[in-house]
Amino acid sequence: MIARRHRRPVRLGLLAAALLLAALTALVMVRDGRPFGVDTGLHHWALTHRDPALDRFGIDLAVTGTGAPAYAVAALAGAVATGTRRWWWRGALVGVAALASAELLRTSLATAVGRPRPPRADWLAYASGHAFPSGHSTTSALLAIGLTAALLTHAQRRTTRAAAVVLPSLWALAVGVDRVYLGVHWPTDVLAGWLLAAVIGGALLPLLGALTRALSSSPAAWPTGRWWPRPASPEPSRDRDG
Template identity: 35%
Template sequence: MLLSPSGLDRDITNSVIARRDDVLTAIAHAVTTTGNTLVLTTVVVVAVIGLVVYRAHTEAVLVAAGSAGGFVAMVGLKHLFARPRPPVDDRLLDIDSYSFPSGHAMMSTIVFGLLALAAYRLSIWVREHALVLVIAPVWAIAIGCTRVYLGVHWTTDVLAGWLLGALWVAACVWLCRRWAPIDRPATVGEWTSPRHRGPRN
């Protein structure tokens, strides 16, 4: 199923290309790297290992299964829509795969969103300072923007990635509330002192 880019997609890409400079390009390359499959996979593996060590088994499953499921859904959608990427001459990265939705935008939203959800469930401090959770969507937004700047995605690819990623995280939140509610108050000490580790579900 071929999904053609809109006129607005082309206009935004052309406008961004016209405003590129060396400093912004270097920043975009650095930020977009944090949304790569290798980096996000490493983050998930380290987080899951840490959660298992601290006996947060529900949250470990949440992050692992949620991220893996999101990745499978993202790849499936790419092949379903089979949208070509912007022209090769517009790209600052050598990449050859389908464009819709943006995997960087979708997976960074999912991974960082699930990590934020796990932190919220486990830490009283996070629940009392919920504004810190804004870091997750802000960073995912930054990553998505770099994909348009680097010319490897249309704007609607990125918008769809953010939306689908947010919906996936929302589904995970719903599942957690239904089948694994927070059963006891968690404290920051649980993350720093083994003697405070109580039995987890």
């Protein structure tokens, strides 16, 4: 849970990410998806600095940022967030559902923008769909945010808390940079993926945190309200004869 003194900076950061994403999306659409100077420059740099060992590592790294591995991490983050052995599967389902919803949102945005990828001759790995925003970058950044938040709920030592922040962040950063190295995304596609992940994560994390905490308890302890009624208790059985 975000401390009260940190809520304002987090909200300001969320607003800044949303505005930057909106501005970048508008610029890409105005240019009909054509790459910016920074895109072509960094793309060319990546092509001229490839190495067979890095090529293999980059291809393997990309696998961790999508598909089954990504959903496995999402399930792990949700399970850890519940903090209980009995109801871990509820949190796992929440994590998977949250990632699927985010993927649907990203795919919708990518379809609306319709930006082409870099030339196919430059690819080191197969890629499908539109380029903006990068799916791997969005997914890995979202997973890093969710996994960090889940681990911080249990980490007590300063070194453990630092590792919970640094390690997922480095992995997400590496996956995003790798998409440029592999030649399947422009750098601004990756930047847009990170911004989108920040917006989605910042907006949904409080809700997901409350949901996983609620699901970690028995149904009788679930919160009540107009939109979340308490499950009805079974009535005692009665004999037909009264």
